[in-house]
Amino acid sequence: MKIAILGAGNMGLSFSKSFLKYELIKPENLHLITRSKSKISKIAEEFPKSKTSTFDEVTELDADLIIIAVKPPDFQNVVQNIQFRLKENQMVLSIMAGINIEKIQKSLNHPLVVRAMPNSPTLLGMGITGYTAAEGISFSQLINIERLLNSTGRSVYLEDENLLDGVTALSGSGPAYFYYIIDAMIKAGIEMGIEENLSKLLVKQTMLGAYHLINNSEKNLEELIKDVASKGGTTEAALKTFEENHFKEILKQGILNAEKRAKELNS
The missing domain is CATH 3.40.50.720 (NAD(P)-binding Rossmann-like Domain)
Incomplete structure (x- = not known):
């Protein structure tokens, strides 16, 4: 060929x-x-x-x-x-x-x-x-x-073919969403007094480990979250803040806007 x-x-x-x-x-x-x-x-x-x-x-x-x-x-x-x-x-x-x-x-x-x-x-x-x-x-x-x-x-x-705009928004643009979240986590670590390179290491290895757990566990995402978020603990405090600020909805809306922009590129 x-x-x-x-x-x-x-x-x-x-x-x-x-x-x-x-x-x-x-x-x-x-x-x-x-x-x-x-x-x-x-x-x-x-x-x-x-x-x-x-x-x-x-x-x-x-x-x-x-x-x-x-x-x-x-x-x-x-x-x-x-x-x-x-x-x-x-x-x-x-x-x-x-x-x-x-x-x-x-x-x-x-x-x-x-x-x-x-x-x-x-x-x-x-x-x-x-x-x-x-x-x-x-x-x-x-x-x-x-x-x-x-x-x-x-x-x-x-x-x-119409689904390809959704693929563009989800996986085509997807890596940038993860980088964005990782960047926020690293900066939070620095704000807590953790040295930048150590903060990067902690966050990147956490993301890598979480990915492998998703791939190798029979549990769904909700169950995996519950495994980490014990009642009254630190994870629950973070998740409560995310929920109060509609973080999941904001992320979903961003992805839907990416799909909308993909459709506009064809006009």
């Missing part, structure tokens, strides 16, 4: 590294395309056996799969300025947030589009990606796409 990445930024390059790590493609069959000439030398240094180009240099694209990894606001500008035409049998995989399959098809005048929403832990091969596909894409083509996506972590196929 030959793959071209339109928009060789962080996400595009992390996908490329995963494909090469698991030997899903040969380095010489990877074409990395960026808008910035200044980035070419650095990309070529990281991928010495792969082809690197700027958008204006590409007049013909020899690839079975074209991955669109540009930022959503840049998509129309890219479409208007590309010099090549897509061939009938070429597949397109979009990892842009918010822009639906129909809009991509119309913009590129091309029917074979798969839309996916990864998240930043794909950089470590620990991401989760929701994806869906246009009509006319075969099962074997989807399996090939899934193999590629699974190299960056895990993937989930969605029959209903």
Whole structure:
């Protein structure tokens, strides 16, 4: 398989590294395309056996799969300025947030589009990606796409494309919510007199341990909370403050607003 990445930024390059790590493609069959000439030398240094180009240099694209990894606001500008035409049998995989399959098809005048929403832990091969596909894409083509996506972590196929905006808000944006909570916990530790590096260690290891407990316990989340929150204790004092300030509702509303913004990106 030959793959071209339109928009060789962080996400595009992390996908490329995963494909090469698991030997899903040969380095010489990877074409990395960026808008910035200044980035070419650095990309070529990281991928010495792969082809690197700027958008204006590409007049013909020899690839079975074209991955669109540009930022959503840049998509129309890219479409208007590309010099090549897509061939009938070429597949397109979009990892842009918010822009639906129909809009991509119309913009590129091309029917074979798969839309996916990864998240930043794909950089470590620990991401989760929701994806869906246009009509006319075969099962074997989807399996090939899934193999590629699974190299960056895990993937989930969605029959209903409308759910992808929810995936964007939940797992696509999700890492930032955890970072936000972790940051608040670390700062609380510092305010209590705990040295910053120690506060970071305590919070990060706590998050890691809690994740593994969720994965390895047969108890639900409510039961796990009760295990920590003994009556009249310290945890109960914290949880009571969260409830009084509607923390859970605020968090839920933020995620729903993220979904709303994902839908707006398509307009």
